[in-house]
Amino acid sequence: MLAGLGLGCVSSDRAAPLDTTQPRLVVVIAVDQMIPEQLTRLAPCFEGGLARLMEEGRSYPEAALSYFDTETGPGHATLATGCLPRTHGVVSNSYLDREEGRWAYCVSDHSATALYDTGPASAEELKRKRHRISAKRLRRPSLGEYLARAHPGSRTVAISPKDRAAVTLAGRAPGWALWWDKHGRGFVSSSAWGTRLPDWVGEWNRGDWSAVAGSTWEPLESCAGSDTQTGADERAGEAKLPSGSRVFPHTAPELGDEPGEADWERLSRWIYQSPAADRFVVDMGLAAVAGEDLGSDDVPDLLALSFSACDTVGHACGPYSAEVTDVMLRLDRELGRLFTGLDERVGAGRWVAVLSSDHGVLRLPEHIPGGGAAGRTGSDAHKAMAGSVKAALVNEFGGDFKLKTSGYGLYLNDEQMAAAKAAGVSAELVRAVARDALLEASFATAAWTLDELRTMGAPAPADRSHLAFVLASFIPERSADVLWLPRSGYLHLMKSGTTHGTSHAYDRRIPLIFYGRPFAPGVIDGPADSMDAVPTLLKSLGLEVPDGLDGRVLAPR
Structure with missing residues (x-):
């Protein structure tokens, strides 16, 4: 068995007295x-x-939490700051930082150096990008x-x-x-x-x-x-x-x-x-x-x-x-x-x-319990969804659009978006076509584009809709081109085990x-x-x- 360790590290000859201060x-x-x-x-x-x-x-x-992306980074930041992700900035564990032009881990800092018992990390260790954190x-x-x-x-x-x-x-x-x-x-x-x-x-x-x-x-x-x-x-x-x-x-x-x-x-x-x-x-x-x-x-x-x-x-x-x-x-x-x-x-x-x-x-x-709707959607369904979105974009605009998915976010290629804009096609329209195609997937119940969310203000505190939760997690420069919500009770891309990350009640309820x-x-x-x-x-x-x-x-x- 895993035995516990003793309390030797707290023994002291200056025990604090009981007091009412x-x-x-x-x-x-x-x-x-x-x-x-x-x-x-x-x-x-x-x-x-x-x-x-x-x-x-x-x-x-x-x-219960009051936002969409129920992950470790946003959850601890909310507990520590008293703020929603849209306010404290940690919208997800990882996200596309549009200001930096690259993917970012929520606590990454390329200017920081890892500290070990032996001192700061060596140049070779830093190449591995371990613990460059702040x-x-x-x-x-x-x-x-x-x-x-x-x-x-x-x-x-x-x-x-x-x-x-x-x-x-x-x-x-x-x-x-x-x-x-x-x-x-x-x-x-x-x-x-x-x-x-x-x-x-x-x-x-x-x-x-x-x-x-x-x-x-x-x-x-x-x-x-x-x-x-x-x-x-x-x-x-x-x-x-x-x-x-x-x-x-x-x-x-x-x-x-x-x-x-x-x-x-x-x-x-x-x-x-x-x-x-x-x-x-x-x-x-x-x-x-x-x-x-x-x-x-x-x-x-x-x-x-x-x-x-x-x-x-x-x-x-x-x-x-x-x-x-x-x-x-x-x-x-x-x-x-x-x-x-x-x-x-x-x-x-x-x-x-x-x-x-x-x-x-x-x-x-x-x-x-109760035999309610629940299940798993595998990689085949995910590939089919991505294929449908690409096909819709190609059919509408031509070219070969590249997509990236992360969590419940869909990201479009920046260079292709710029090319579409140069050809007179608005980014708003490209995202709207992608959203509509994504919604044809059986495991998606709602989806919103970055442009839709950008025009909306902060939700009212009493608003407990999924849209309100999404807005509470939304920062334009750190959020996906299209955010989508899976069906309640369904796990996406998981053959076994379980996960979280949505605004469904089971992911938001906490002690x-x-x-x-x-x-x-x-x-x-x-x-x-x-x-x-x-x-x-x-x-x-x-x-x-x-x-x-x-x-x-x-x-x-």
């Missing part, structure tokens, strides 16, 4: 791909941190930046297995963004946050995390006898995990006596797609509290942790799988370990927290729980959103809520 540490917890049903179906089994949040926190069971594409301040503006000296540490999660949570706040290196270097960062990794990071990286090699992930038995709606271990529709298996046990690769780069990479990738990654995030979070003295004085600091295993495992196995159930049970224990460490070092009652998610997910179509002395425990009905976290937390700290946020303050009591 303002919180001095804010903890943001993002659980990637966590649907709210994970809390309700597994509640009888929780006994750690998730149990504490549910019993003592202020929860909003109707919370928050430069984020257009709005993060929570940590607001704290630093109000309280000079405030520090932020954001940690996740995913770089785009850690970076968007940190923003440009003073401190560190740290993420897991799938090539075997442990946790790394970039020159956007410093010139060398802190000693406490290097100490952890040089520790015994490689002891995971050869270990076996088997399910906990703490939920035996409870009706958790967990599916059978082996089910139709599941994909294989890095162990090569769809069923327990899942065994980590061995390192051998003289491991090479490929061996370290295999082990690191196995960890990335297992509960070990979540355990390591808690290890690092506790090390950050001690190493950076977070929450040690009356200047409030921020610790932002994103847990990825629910997503990396869930993509393969589905949200009701035996594996994801076990991921959640282990996360409950790890959060319990985290909270105990915070109570000991920062002080019970001296820290506040919010738990949410970056997006939801569709159940495996093969196992959606939202506030915890700490300012928040009266209870379950609050009514609309709420992860973008409400920043204004609500700022208000709870007695700080001014800045203008320009899309989120609103949720009453703490």
Whole structure:
């Protein structure tokens, strides 16, 4: 089994006393791909941190995102800034940046340099484009930046297995963004946050995390006898995990006596797609509290942790799988370990927290209850759609149009669009023809051109239509020529596993729980959103809520 590590990194001879003053540490917890049903179906089994949040926190069971492209980058940026993607700028994990004239990863920065234990990345390593990362594409301040503006000296540490999660949570706040290196270097960062990794990071990286090699992930038995709606271990529709298996046990690769780069990479990738990654995030979070003295004085600091295993495992196995159930049970224990460490070092009652998610997910179509419409569209259907769009363009305008698809976006070739314009054909017409042809595909239910969306203003907050969600994700210089919505319950280009990325309710529904002395425990009905976290937390700290946020303050009591 994957054993937890102790709390040695938070032991201190200056334990913080109980007191009634303002919180001095804010903890943001993002659980990637966590649907709210994970809390309700597994509640009888929780006994750690998730149990504490549910019993003592202020929860909003109707919370849901208010935009279209429900992916990791936009979701974490929304949680961190209090803004919609159209405002904070991260419209998708990757997009065509028309201002730069090239495809961009949402946290890429070609001027940044990766930071490892050994120092900045070498020229050879930089050629591989690893970790050239910063928050430069984020257009709005993060929570940590607001704290630093109000309280000079405030520090932020954001940690996740995913770089785009850690970076968007940190923003440009003073401190560190740290993420897991799938090539075997442990946790790394970039020159956007410093010139060398802190000693406490290097100490952890040089520790015994490689002891995971050869270990076996088997399910906990703490939920035996409870009706958790967990599916059978082996089910139709599941994909294989890095162990090569769809069923327990899942065994980590061995390192051998003289491991090479490929061996370290295999082990690191196995960890990335297992509960070990979540355990390591808690290890690092506790090390950050001690190493950076977070929450040690009356200047409030921020610790932002994103847990990825629910997503990396869930993509393969589905949200009701035996594996994801076990991921959640282990996360409950790890959060319990985290909270105990915070109570000991920062002080019970001296820290506040919010738990949410970056997006939801569709159940495996093969196992959606009630026999509703659901299914998968494969590569043949996708090729047919692309062929139909090209044929329509050629029939209408001649030539040979090149297309690119990414997610639920269709991109037209810039050179061909320029040639069409030179021939007197408007770009608006070309996009409209492409949209109409795309809509002939059976798996597309709606589509909008860049030109249509450009003429529309921001949607009203009460507007919950798919068009409103698309507008909330739309930035002309970062959005596709044509955006389209798949049929509800259908997965596009997926033979197995599941995914997210649409404005259907199953992709937008998320948990939202506030915890700490300012928040009266209870379950609050009514609309709420992860973008409400920043204004609500700022208000709870007695700080001014800045203008320009899309989120609103949720009453703490």
